[in-house]
Amino acid sequence: MxxxxxxxxxxxxxxxxxxxxxxxxxxxxxxxxxxxxxxxxxxxxxxxxxxHPEVKETAKKAVESWGSGAGGSRLTTGNYALHEELEQEIAQFKKSAGAVLFGSGYAANLGIIQALAGRGDAIISDALNHASIIDGARLSRAEVKVYRHRDTGHLEEILAKSRDNRRRLIITDGVFSMDGDLAPLPEMVALAERYSAMLMVDDAHGTGVFGRRGAGIVEHYGLEDKIQVQMGTLSKALGSIGAYVTGTPELIDYLKNKARSFIFSTALPPAAVGAALAALRIVQRExxxxxxxxxxxxxxxxxxxxxxxxxxxxxxxxxxxxxxxxxxxxxxxxxxxxxxxxxxxxxxxxxxxxxxxxxxxxxxxxxxxxxxxxxxxxxxxxxxxxxx
Missing domain, CATH: 3.90.1150.10 (Aspartate Aminotransferase, domain 1)
Structure with missing residues (x-):
């Protein structure tokens, strides 16, 4: 050594x-x-x-009702009613048909990307995307193509040259964590539609902060029905730990069956879920x-x-x-x-x-x-x- x-x-x-x-x-x-x-x-x-007193009190009550840990993965013994309650409220908050929880933002990105892309596919990623996106793309075994930061012209060049790939997944941070600038989502949505590509947005730093209701960067741009995959975290503005993905019922069911970081991880502990529920309600109310x-x-x-x-x-x-x-x-x-x-x-x-x-x-x-x-x-x- x-x-x-x-x-x-x-x-x-x-x-x-x-x-x-x-x-x-x-x-x-x-x-x-x-x-x-x-x-x-x-x-x-x-x-x-x-x-926030309400966040801390709700976390305490969750421990009293459900215990300190989940005891297993969501697909075995760890699927509490509390998890489903939070997923339902997140879906409503994000104006989405469904949601699923992950243990962390890092785990969510690894699981989503590996589930949605593989050999023969192309992942097209912003040069300054978070490390979890970079690692998920590498592990997927898809062809990874990187476009210059926020450069939609370069993104279109790559899309035009990747027509032979089976599927194409564009991935971007919504708010870039080290620079604080925003992804040009309206232009990216137009390109994704033009080239029949999927678009995934990591809204970790936008949830609770951007948008009229605090629903994030997608709401900020008014694109709620245009983004196929929205991921966000519970660990930043929502003051807890964990992450979520929102999308169609088919996407949520698919991730529950294909995302390895969901399948093989113990579910979020009750205290974290309770805290996130309280924080989500405060964001909408206050x-x-x-x-x-x-x-x-x-x-x-x-x-x-x-x-x-x-x-x-x-x-x-x-x-x-x-x-x-x-x-x-x-x-x-x-x-x-x-x-x-x-x-x-x-x-x-x-x-x-x-x-x-x-x-x-x-x-x-x-x-x-x-x-x-x-x-x-x-x-x-x-x-x-x-x-x-």
Whole structure:
């Protein structure tokens, strides 16, 4: 196992070695990280629902009623009425005929892609899609073709050249997790229809955040009846764990029979399902939470740009601060943490080389006082390192 030592040394040399940082508090606007109180600006808990009293209480009640674990896969002993209740409510929320739960977003993407594509098929994937999509495509044994990020012209070129493939599956993130930009879904839908291709959207970072009702990026564009496969997670704005897929009854039945990560995984524990149910209802009932999120996101993005940071102008609760150099990125992340702001540096292989960044995310439950205090730290750290 000497190669492990060599590989770790090489990661150190390239300034790419990564370590976990312990949280001693919840996913709150202010939490404790490695013993230090920090303003949390890196969580996907966009609506702050992990700490919502109703979410926590419903999770507790689910444990009291159903126990701590599911005890088996959904196809054996793990199919609780609670799972079916959540699936029904997700389908209604997404204006879809059906839904099925998975253990995580990663597991969902692996299962869906491997079930829908195989030898002789073509998977056509955005260059910046999530790692779970990339891995699912590789494992499917289909021919994988990558189009330039958000470039629908390049996508059409690939579609035109792939007519001989048995089936074609276009896959995109709805909201790209490291950049915060949106997939051009209207143009993609038109291309999918023109070339008779399936279209799958990973709405992990859109669910609860985008759309008139918070139903996600597909609702944002008004394309509810145009996307064959919608996947999303329960672990971000919905404050729990797990994932879902929505689509036709035939798609849902097919995935239950063909998606290996569904068939061979223990079902979600009752507490997670209960928490997700409560969060889903809150999203639909308390629209003001989403308005607060967008107010905070727009405020923080505008102020960071005013300070002189290199930030794209599109709107999303994900705010990437582009630095480029790996070492300087990590020095800035450390300076921020020393100043009481937790916003980690993101380096390759998570992002392409030369695009290292600080990935800032904001929550609905941040106050303007939180954000203003964080901005003081960003100003001081950026000037000390000659970044702004």
């Amino acid at each position: 000497k190669f492990l030592v060599h590989e770790l040394k090489e990661l150190y040399r390239q300034n790419l070695f990564r370590q976990t940082q312990r949280l001693d508090g919840p996913q709150s606007p202010r939490t404790v990280i490695e013993g230090k109180e920090c303003i949390l600006l890196s969580s996907n808990n966009y609506l702050g629902l992990t700490e 629209t003001e939470i989403r308005h607060k999120l967008w107010r905070n996101a727009r405020y923080l993005r505008a102020k960071l740009i005013e300070l002189g940071y290199n930030i794209p102008t599109y709107e999303s609760p994900i705010i990437p601060i582009f630095i480029g150099d790996d070492e300087k990125t990590m020095r800035l992340a450390l300076a921020l943490r020393d100043g009481g702001v937790f916003a980690p540096g993101i380096r390759p292989p998570t992002v392409p080389r030369g695009t290292s960044r600080i990935r800032v995310t904001v929550m609905a439950v941040h106050t303007l006082e939180d954000l203003d205090q964080a901005l003081l730290v960003f100003n001081r750290a950026g000037r000390q390192l000659n970044i702004i």
